[in-house]
Amino acid sequence: MMRKFLYLSALLAAFSLIGGCAHSIVITPDAAKLGTPVAKPSANRVAYFISDEERARKVITPGGGGDKVEYAPYKELEAGIYRVLGNVFASVDQMKNENDSSFIADRKINFVMRPKITTNSSSSSPFTWPPTDFDVIIEIKATDNSGKVVWQDTVIGKGKAEFSEFKSDFALSAKRASEAALNELQKKLIGSPLM
Amino acid sequence: MNFKTVSFSLATSALIVLAGCSTPAPPYSVSIPNVQSLKNSNGAPVSVGEVTSQSPANNDSIGLRGNSMNSPKGTFAKYLQDALSQELADAKLLDPKSDIRVTAVLTKNDISAAGFITNSAVIAARFTVKRGDKVAFDKVKEATTEWDSNFLGAIAIPRAIQNYPTVVTALLKQLYEDKEFADSIKK
Numbered sequence: 033m034m035r036k037f038l039y040l041s042a043l044l045a046a047f048s049l050i051g052g053c054a055h056s057i058v059i060t061p062d063a064a065k066l067g068t069p070v071a072k073p074s075a076n077r078v079a080y081f082i083s084d085e086e087r088a089r090k091v092i093t094p095g096g097g098g099d100k101v102e103y104a105p106y107k108e109l110e111a112g113i114y115r116v117l118g119n120v121f122a123s124v125d126q127m128k129n130e131n132d133s134s135f136i137a138d139r140k141i142n143f144v145m146r147p148k149i150t151t152n153s154s155s156s157s158p159f160t161w162p163p164t165d166f167d168v169i170i171e172i173k174a175t176d177n178s179g180k181v182v183w184q185d186t187v188i189g190k191g192k193a194e195f196s197e198f199k200s201d202f203a204l205s206a207k208r209a210s211e212a213a214l215n216e217l218q219k220k221l222i223g224s225p226l227m
Numbered sequence: 228m229n230f231k232t233v234s235f236s237l238a239t240s241a242l243i244v245l246a247g248c249s250t251p252a253p254p255y256s257v258s259i260p261n262v263q264s265l266k267n268s269n270g271a272p273v274s275v276g277e278v279t280s281q282s283p284a285n286n287d288s289i290g291l292r293g294n295s296m297n298s299p300k301g302t303f304a305k306y307l308q309d310a311l312s313q314e315l316a317d318a319k320l321l322d323p324k325s326d327i328r329v330t331a332v333l334t335k336n337d338i339s340a341a342g343f344i345t346n347s348a349v350i351a352a353r354f355t356v357k358r359g360d361k362v363a364f365d366k367v368k369e370a371t372t373e374w375d376s377n378f379l380g381a382i383a384i385p386r387a388i389q390n391y392p393t394v395v396t397a398l399l400k401q402l403y404e405d406k407e408f409a410d411s412i413k414k
């Protein structure tokens with residue numbers, strides 16, 4: 033009876049260390065896997081706005097085995113959004129305040145981009161916590177310097193990773209989803225009237 | 228299969244997940260303030276030469292409580308080279324053909340992950356800018372960062388890994404904000 037109790041205690045202790053908690057991951061994609069600058073970028077100058085609250089926001093979505101993963105989507109995708117905009121437009125600026133008309137005028141900004149990011153994740157594995165499937169959805173809205181919405185679109189990036197791949201990189205499906213969403217965003221921008 | 232066998236197998240599997248792993252550092256994510264700082268420097272496009280390392284900098288892996296962190300770029304010198312290249316590229320100041328060339332030697336690169344309350348990282352590199360054959364800048368820059376830690380390795384180790392790009396950002400920030408560096412790459 034005592035031995036059975038000790039085994040059960042060891043089992044619970046082991047799983048309490050890895051089970052039921054939100055594991056921190058980073059969903060930033062490898063910049064080398066993002067699109068490259070287009071041959072003829074648009075002469076338009078753009079800015080984007082992400083609030084400090086969005087940048088600090090942590091999101092928790094499901095992993096495997098009842099566990100969850102935690103990350104900061106705006107903070108971790110901001111550099112990728114900046115890269116994609118820079119690949120397509122003549123210049124990119126980060127706006128510190130939304131609707132800052134003097135900044136827009138001083139920097140001769142043609143369009144202000146406002147991204148909204150949502151994510152989801154899941155796992156087909158009951159024994160490992162890293163997600164095997166991850167979605168990154170970027171909804172982006174462009175306004176002109178009068179504040180009128182002139183273009184908007186939504187891209188969905190899906191990432192998958194199996195155990196044999198993610199055992200050395202727990203955020204692999206998330207990074208793949210981020211990469212897919214950002215590359216799709218670049219394609220949408222190239223085909224948009226903003227060019 | 229009895230209860231004892233199942234229990235032992237599951238406990239062993241769980242502990243294997245925790246121990247002895249080598250995990251890659253997160254990909255470097257450019258710092259927009261760093262890119263803006265480069266843009267404001269009114270610099271000319273530069274090329275980035277090879278970044279190397281010298282002892283005691285950890286170049287292949289950094290130990291973290293019995294686990295380790297490796298570089299997704301192969302070495303940490305290459306990680307720094309890639310970070311520098313990315314920020315210059317986003318500032319539209321990267322030109323592989325430029326004869327203004329930035330190189331660096333990684334001289335310190337370590338994370339202290341043993342603390343239960345706080346942990347820290349240190350990185351240092353000697354940066355050199357050459358305009359043709361002439362050395363225009365040659366300085367060592369060093370940065371440290373600190374973050375809240377935890378008694379549990381399952382929390383403290385991932386947190387240490389996720390903080391590595393932050394110390395790289397801090398190092399590059401110091402470089403870009405050095406007026407002598409800005410002067411050395413001026414148009």
